Amino acid sequence: MSFKPAAWPRKLRSQEWFGGTGRDQIYHRGWMKNQGFPHDVFDGRPVIGILNTWSELTPCNAHLHDLAERVKHGVYEAGGFPVEVPVFSAAESSFRPTAMMFRNLAAMAVEEAMRGQPIDGAVLLVGCDKTTPSLLMGAASTDLPSIVVTGGPMLNGYFRGERVGSGTHLWKFSEAVKAGEMTAEDFLEAEASMSRSPGSCNTMGTASTMASMAEALGMALSGNAAIPAVDSRRRVMAQLSGRRIVQMVKDDLKPSDVMTKAAFENAIRTNGAIGGSTNAVIHLLAIAGRVGVDLTLDDWDRCGRDVATIVNLMPSGEYLMEEFFYAGGLPVVLRHLGESGLLHRDALTVSGMSIWDEVKDAVNHNPDVIRPVDKALTRQGGIAVLKGNLAPGGAVIKPSAASPHLLKHRGRAVVFEDIDDYKARINDEGLDVDETCVLVLKNCGPKGYPGMAEVGNMGLPPKILKKGITDMVRISDARMSGTAYGTVILHTSPEAAVGGPLAVVRDGDMIELDVEARRLHIDLPEAELKERMAQWTPPTEQPESGYAWLHQAHVQGADTGADLDFLRGCRGAPVGRDSH
Template structure:
């Protein structure tokens, strides 16, 4: 162990302060708990209001057993939990708050290391950002995906099939009774979404970054092997303290390269872009938006999962999981990157075969040859925008159409099904006021519903442009994360109905075909400006005043950079 554990700053000695710290913790702990045994916090995002994380108390018990076995003192630490499906207006509004609160609790308490338990979309990013900032030895246990549900003999992908089925109702090809009848079948078990949405993506990327015991990410939540892996992780946490292996020693520029390769090869969520950028900002690693295109553009898509394919996460785990994918793209990985166990990420990949070549394709027979996130720039997105080609319609990758503009989410909901809406299949739907500052929180609304009258004509995809995000479970030809956002003075605020917009994904451009002089003379639409968020107090006020744009990760400006694990000033 280190010559002096961090927790000893609270517990060592015979003065009054040390007495108080020890005495208040003597509720079953033995005397030797305070003399050389590392104290390991279990940062637990379990909550009944975060349904995807509700099982993490059971996972925490296995972590606790592992910490005990290795000679450590496990300490349950409930932390802020964000339920993607429950909180309004969007869980992303509180990712930074959760990260800040977790960071402060880790710093303020007498702990030497931490095990991070997360699952639902924003919990793993928030936990990683916090751990990176506080600088204590840390390791992640992803909560895992749910098992596949089925309805009328057909498997259901949670999230993706919600979007699909709801559009069929609006198109008149499915009744509302049939739609609601699938509700109890959608969520079959504990765990997060079973598609390659944001939750699954961030669990896998945490492993690709080196912060998960290799082979554990993607294990279904009900699978007993998750508890086995949690036990192993608890033991490892004690070793991490001994080795002083902190996030900064594990997550390097090489790790981010591997995460971007993994994101492309698995067809992962576009939301990973803002989370990885924010994490890099906390660590001081020079990651930027163009790196996602430079590194990931030509990486093949190997995983045939919804929303980009056919299968679901328990199929992925059965087929060999992340390690099998990494084996196929090993030549694209940075072999210097290590994991929390001190070994290289690429070590042992020879023992990771593909067991089902329908679910995980070989490098020689990919689903797509160029699966990475594409970064678009132009006069409509000078700070950049992103699109996920693997989830889009190939015929729309180059498209020119006239804008149909919605000034807010409320405006979209009020007019999208208006039979008099001047829109056709070639139109480009534009939704603004949905960026980090505008709504606030950058909600998942970019995959806006198509007009009912076009759905009834058989249209199932259109080009859509937005300064917000979309669910990782969503699909379609959607340009999102447009930066700067409209509320921050971006050109999206100046678009008018009928303007021509040219999308050229192969050329990586997004262009508003309006003369520069005319554009300079325009002012933002009053309806859009009046809808921007103007909070007067609390977290929303702090957030709007300090949040950065999507192209840098939408973190708060004063949270960028790690601050280390110094102890807060004593108050006794």
């Protein structure tokens, strides 16, 4: 840890707007004063933007106004001037065609909001899946001092005495209805149990995973990730973060100081230990691309391969985020990694301390929730990166959520050309499929869907479910919800919509999966595969909106983070000329 705080006091960028007696400064201050701000808040104290992804159409974030007020308390206490700034909020549960399509738009909007307005530092107030990575991407692009405050997970759900994990039980109950094991009426009754408090998913889905990634990267205060949304300690965390960002501005502690290659390696190993979402792969690759760190899929496999999954949470395990918090939360996991030689202990955090100093005294209060290695859910957790002639750019699978007997498998392909083809045929009793087959879904990647929707965890055919079979090998260029489970191969690159090998898979082709060997192979002679690819023609469908056109023209592959090509790299936050 080699960070050296900047000398203080110094002139802040906000003073280009507010400092002085010239016409332009009076213009900027005068309009701000119509809200009742006293003159002395413009006297050179740090201006902190609370970038708030609150929206009533983003249910996970609908409680963030209260947290913003707590952040303001902390900023004022530390001698700063807080301003709440609404930013683009992409809701996982309501955005179409998929929230992922708008992650990059949100990141671009956040970047320009930070660059174009008089703030010296930012509190990134996030929760729902895409809000955390999009704000981290925007902050990385400007490199202004920033700290993450997440909204926290929902309380546990219960249905007839059983824990109900948001998302995870949605998939489970839906399949049970199709199999005739649960009535539609019971499914509707269970709905009321799934989301019984404010907050994000209470499983180790993408929201909780990305909250954990922010903490493991060092971009949030220690303990932030797991505090339930309605717990009073979530408000305390927000207030302490408000205090801390003021000092970060004074020290000029920036995202590039914290999010180093070592920090990303810590996050990858943490993802393996918690059984985190496959979506973290894409988001961390994108964030790294913004901050200028060379992170690849190979790093994911190298760092995560030998990490045991010790957090016993759905969808991989038994418990929910509430129990994870009571057990000690992410600091316990980070301490375990540090004691196992799997943590870069000296990695800097937004607290100004090393990550090891933050977690070295963490105590595990429930060894069934956070298990010792000899009782791990899986000894080799993490995200496995597969390659082969079907995925020359790579594909990913989450072994802790897969069926062990399917991790090495050979089966006949049953192919769906796109999600509409899948929906039209999957329930057909005449579908030529059995449990040994491999379901293949095309054209659901960054360009193909467009936006790369969470449809990779395809529901099984009812005729298979009725046999008592609950898992099959599934392959696509799509994503899946972090709350989902199964032997699901995702992010196959290059995707079908750009002519990757996935595009030319046909019904009856034999596909071989070997997770231990990291192999994904279609059993075709090389010459035939090349001939098929040479005959492939690209889709001709045109985007429906201006942003969709921009996205389609510039989105990169899943193997590099699915960012827009012109947004990669840190552009900084210089003060532009004032025309008033």
